[in-house]
Amino acid sequence: ETQSVRVASVRGLLTCRTSMACVESDLAASWEDVDVEQLLEKLDTKASVVREGPPEKSIWDPCPQQSAPCGDRCGHSGKWHVAYTSHLGRVEAPVVHDDWGELLQSSDGGPLRAAFLTTFYPFQLQTLKRFPIDIDLTVCLQTEKANQTLEYLYGVRLQDIKHERCGSQESCSATMKYCTRCMPSGMEQRCESTQFLRPCACPSSRTRHMKWIFPKVTGNDIMHAKLMLLRFDGHMRIVVSSFNLSEVQWAEAGDSFWWTDLDFSQDAEEQGDTLLSEPLIHMLQLMGAPQGWLKLLASCSWSSLQTLTTRVYGISSIPWETSSRPRHGVHRLDEVLRRLPAFPPSSHCPVHVQVWSLGGSKDSWYSSFSAVLTQDLRNVGLIADWKHDHVRFIFQRSGRGPNWREKQELQRQKENRLRDLLDMPTKEAPSSELKQVLWDEGRSRLLSAKADVDRVPWGWHSKVMSRAYPAGFCKKPGCNRVHGWRCFGSHNCSLASWGRPAFNPCGPRGDGQPPRNWEFGIVVVSTPACTENGDCGDDLDQRAPLPFDIHGLERSFPHRSKRTSA
Numbered sequence: 001e002t003q004s005v006r007v008a009s010v011r012g013l014l015t016c017r018t019s020m021a022c023v024e025s026d027l028a029a030s031w032e033d034v035d036v037e038q039l040l041e042k043l044d045t046k047a048s049v050v051r052e053g054p055p056e057k058s059i060w061d062p063c064p065q066q067s068a069p070c071g072d073r074c075g076h077s078g079k080w081h082v083a084y085t086s087h088l089g090r091v092e093a094p095v096v097h098d099d100w101g102e103l104l105q106s107s108d109g110g111p112l113r114a115a116f117l118t119t120f121y122p123f124q125l126q127t128l129k130r131f132p133i134d135i136d137l138t139v140c141l142q143t144e145k146a147n148q149t150l151e152y153l154y155g156v157r158l159q160d161i162k163h164e165r166c167g168s169q170e171s172c173s174a175t176m177k178y179c180t181r182c183m184p185s186g187m188e189q190r191c192e193s194t195q196f197l198r199p200c201a202c203p204s205s206r207t208r209h210m211k212w213i214f215p216k217v218t219g220n221d222i223m224h225a226k227l228m229l230l231r232f233d234g235h236m237r238i239v240v241s242s243f244n245l246s247e248v249q250w251a252e253a254g255d256s257f258w259w260t261d262l263d264f265s266q267d268a269e270e271q272g273d274t275l276l277s278e279p280l281i282h283m284l285q286l287m288g289a290p291q292g293w294l295k296l297l298a299s300c301s302w303s304s305l306q307t308l309t310t311r312v313y314g315i316s317s318i319p320w321e322t323s324s325r326p327r328h329g330v331h332r333l334d335e336v337l338r339r340l341p342a343f344p345p346s347s348h349c350p351v352h353v354q355v356w357s358l359g360g361s362k363d364s365w366y367s368s369f370s371a372v373l374t375q376d377l378r379n380v381g382l383i384a385d386w387k388h389d390h391v392r393f394i395f396q397r398s399g400r401g402p403n404w405r406e407k408q409e410l411q412r413q414k415e416n417r418l419r420d421l422l423d424m425p426t427k428e429a430p431s432s433e434l435k436q437v438l439w440d441e442g443r444s445r446l447l448s449a450k451a452d453v454d455r456v457p458w459g460w461h462s463k464v465m466s467r468a469y470p471a472g473f474c475k476k477p478g479c480n481r482v483h484g485w486r487c488f489g490s491h492n493c494s495l496a497s498w499g500r501p502a503f504n505p506c507g508p509r510g511d512g513q514p515p516r517n518w519e520f521g522i523v524v525v526s527t528p529a530c531t532e533n534g535d536c537g538d539d540l541d542q543r544a545p546l547p548f549d550i551h552g553l554e555r556s557f558p559h560r561s562k563r564t565s566a
Helices: 002-015 036-046 125-130 247-252 277-287 291-298 329-337 363-374 404-421
Strands: 079-085 112-119 136-141 159-166 169-179 207-215 227-232 235-241 256-265 310-317 351-355 391-395 438-441 464-468 484-489 519-526 553-555
Touching: 125 247, 169 277, 227 291, 235 484, 235 519, 256 484, 277 291, 277 310, 277 519, 310 329, 329 363, 329 484, 329 519, 351 363, 363 391, 363 464
Parallel strands: 112 136, 136 207, 351 391, 391 438
Antiparallel strands: 079 256, 112 227, 159 169, 169 207, 227 235, 235 256, 310 519, 351 464, 438 553, 464 484, 484 519
């Protein structure tokens, strides 16, 4: 009798369903022969429930109560933060903690509605478990087999596959759904058909619905940007980092995170600030990001990030993109640094460039890149001719970052052994003086031995560049703040990441070369006061701390250097 009553209730529920894609016989041969909870589960997968009241507002359309007029903010905008991966006993402030609360939790307690993520490898699907299962989720990722159309990914059939073109770039998009309970934690991206996920009877609440975007890349070019766009009620959180979505990397590396919250604004388009928004939105457009995200970004109060003395600029790299507006890679970096008050000679206040991966470019590239960083085109020639370190490249030899120059040398030696056997001329090693400007941490926060605390084996995976005006440069009386600029993001120190500057230390100025990778970073600028009555920017050591101690750096090859340290 109880079962009959429950079945009658289910029949009544069925009459409240709309757009039914099945008939009763599809659900069960006999109402009395099925478990009611299973029946309700199947109904949920076949149709939507008619709900009372007005329809829910689309997450892609900030409703009036979520958008504030200019000057009447919801309290989120204008605040940005810099932090690093938390490693107890080594890096404890400022950090993103293991629960990612700083990133995924709104300051007002509101729920996360949607997320757009870009990442390189290592990437682990299980890392997505950190995000609520019911949100609208999009992941932008380069497939392991570049530019090959996939039918299955992580053992799940892709649906709604579309090939799109925007400007000079091509991309492929697809949707996917999978049971988070049944998905193995170590599933390979391209697995054997015997490992494909089979249909299961788990509740629909366990099913993840998501969208993929696969940007087209060629040759050795890569999709290397690491972004998070997080849509909360009333505001957007933008995260720019060096972190790939991997639990292994989270545990074994140190990464940088810059993030800000921007309120939705009714008059965002009239505010006219493009320092960060223009390169970011342009990159996402070419990448093939859904229009909903572009609409939300256009509604953000970008101008709230900027003050007269402290500014935030976006730096995008797009493969082979040559558009003049916005500029990309090293050309955009040059454009930003030209706006700063002139620094004293770089021999007295050098640029510090901390890298995870040391690119295999020739000395001429490192020299021209250094000229852009220092904005000293007259005195910065080839590295071999430097009398002082205009730029110090910080590379952790005991970490796991690849040194492509050493790899090239090992490859050359291997080829020469074969050439000897074939009685062929051997290849000469290219002349290089880069080792003379390589530096390392004397005592690494992550890699040095420490009692009862494990090493962080990757070392610093962050990519941070910094230049500070010398003490006393700010004219404001009694100012002890650190002014200058700092860059955080995904760019490694390589031709592929930045492109080639137009400046040529070996000859006449050229046209330069665009980047070959997808990258994104931000430059924060704090300007010193030019007069005693003028205002100065924020203290960079407080707002944007470095992962390394400048005063604790040591030359990697002191016996090779002929230079003097400023």
